[in-house]
Structure formats: C-alpha cells, structure tokens
Amino acid sequence: MTDEELQELIESVSKETFGKPFLHIARFNKRLRTTGGRYLLSNHSIEINPLVLDMHGTEELVGVIKHELCHYHLHIEGRGYRHRDADFRILLKHTSSPRFCRPLTEEKQRVQPKHVYECTSCKLLYKRKRRMDVRKYRCGKCAGQIEEIQAVK
CATH class of the missing domain: 2.20.28 (Rubrerythrin, domain 2)
Structure with missing residues (x-):
C-alpha cells in the first residue's frame, strides 16, 4: 500500500465512521517502532506504522486509523483528545476503535539461567x-x- 492509498483509506474511514472529512496529510512512517500510529498536533497529520499492515492485516490497520482519527477530530473540535480524557474514551467506544494496537515486536524468549x-x-x-x-x-x-x-x- 502506498501513501496515496493510505490517504484515500483514511479519508473514506473518516467519512464513513465519523461523518466528517479528513483534510490533512496521512503517510506511512517506518521509523515508528512500538506504536501503530500517531496524530501530530502541530500539523494535524497522521502517521501510520507500515508494520501494522504487514503483521496484522487490513482490519488492524483500519482500527489504528480509527484510533488516530479520534485524536484528530476531537483536537480539531477543541475537545479532550488525550487518552485520559472522557471525550476521547467515549468516542473510542462509539466508533468501536481499539484502545491499543496489537504488539508490533516479537516477544523475546527468556534466557535460561546457567x-x-x-x-x-x-x-x-x-x-x-x-x-x-x-x-x-x-x-x-x-x-x-x-x-x-x-x-x-
């Protein structure tokens, strides 16, 4: 999936789930390590970790997109967009968005004591x-x- 396809996907998920347009830039960011995506307050863009799609598929990717769009729309409206805010938690439940992303790193095996x-x-x-x-x-x-x-x- 390219950045353009991701942009289209985010715009369509925003329209379908939230009934509001996504008017900013969306892109993949390979430098994200442990998080599925992030919403940038400074320029209102959304960055998605490409490992989400590679490891868990499209369904998990849409979940991460919904989560980031919750941050986006609440921030644009001037409401509580942080994880701890009630507005954010209510919108997560209302849109069936996941609270956390599934792990993107493989668990390390414990070293047996010598x-x-x-x-x-x-x-x-x-x-x-x-x-x-x-x-x-x-x-x-x-x-x-x-x-x-x-x-x-």
Missing part, C-alpha cells in the same frame, strides 16, 4: 545467567551461606 545457587540455611534458590562469587555474597533472606548446586555449560 547457574543455580542455594542458601545452605533456608534453601532459597538463586537462578543466575552469570556466575557469582559465593565467598562475596550472602543470602538476602537469612544472611546464610550460598553454594552453587547446578552449573549448565
């Missing part, structure tokens, strides 16, 4: 990625001695 230590007194386990000097540290719960019980190579 070293497991145990307190000799209270048996509390300490799981660590890096090796620790058991002569230097004591148990945080009972101040007992710590010993290594498992080292995965």
Whole structure:
C-alpha cells in the first residue's frame, strides 16, 4: 500500500465512521517502532506504522486509523483528545476503535539461567545467567551461606 492509498483509506474511514472529512496529510512512517500510529498536533497529520499492515492485516490497520482519527477530530473540535480524557474514551467506544494496537515486536524468549545457587540455611534458590562469587555474597533472606548446586555449560 502506498501513501496515496493510505490517504484515500483514511479519508473514506473518516467519512464513513465519523461523518466528517479528513483534510490533512496521512503517510506511512517506518521509523515508528512500538506504536501503530500517531496524530501530530502541530500539523494535524497522521502517521501510520507500515508494520501494522504487514503483521496484522487490513482490519488492524483500519482500527489504528480509527484510533488516530479520534485524536484528530476531537483536537480539531477543541475537545479532550488525550487518552485520559472522557471525550476521547467515549468516542473510542462509539466508533468501536481499539484502545491499543496489537504488539508490533516479537516477544523475546527468556534466557535460561546457567547457574543455580542455594542458601545452605533456608534453601532459597538463586537462578543466575552469570556466575557469582559465593565467598562475596550472602543470602538476602537469612544472611546464610550460598553454594552453587547446578552449573549448565
């Protein structure tokens, strides 16, 4: 999808959902990392993350567009356009717009601990990625001695 097609899509969603025209610029912005889109207060333009379309499809893209149009129309009308404002939340519900975008980054897998230590007194386990000097540290719960019980190579 090109910026021109995005512009047309946003204009049609604005007319259909809000009954009001979108009169400013819409474009894709590859530099957006974690957010699906943003509304710029300074020039009233809307920027959309192209990953929304690539990862989640057109339906999610339309949801992000509706969300940004809620900001846009409320700001133009001089009403509460911020996420915390009642006007914004009411308009989100009225237009069936999503409050948040689905995640655009893949979740990182947790690294398994390579070293497991145990307190000799209270048996509390300490799981660590890096090796620790058991002569230097004591148990945080009972101040007992710590010993290594498992080292995965």
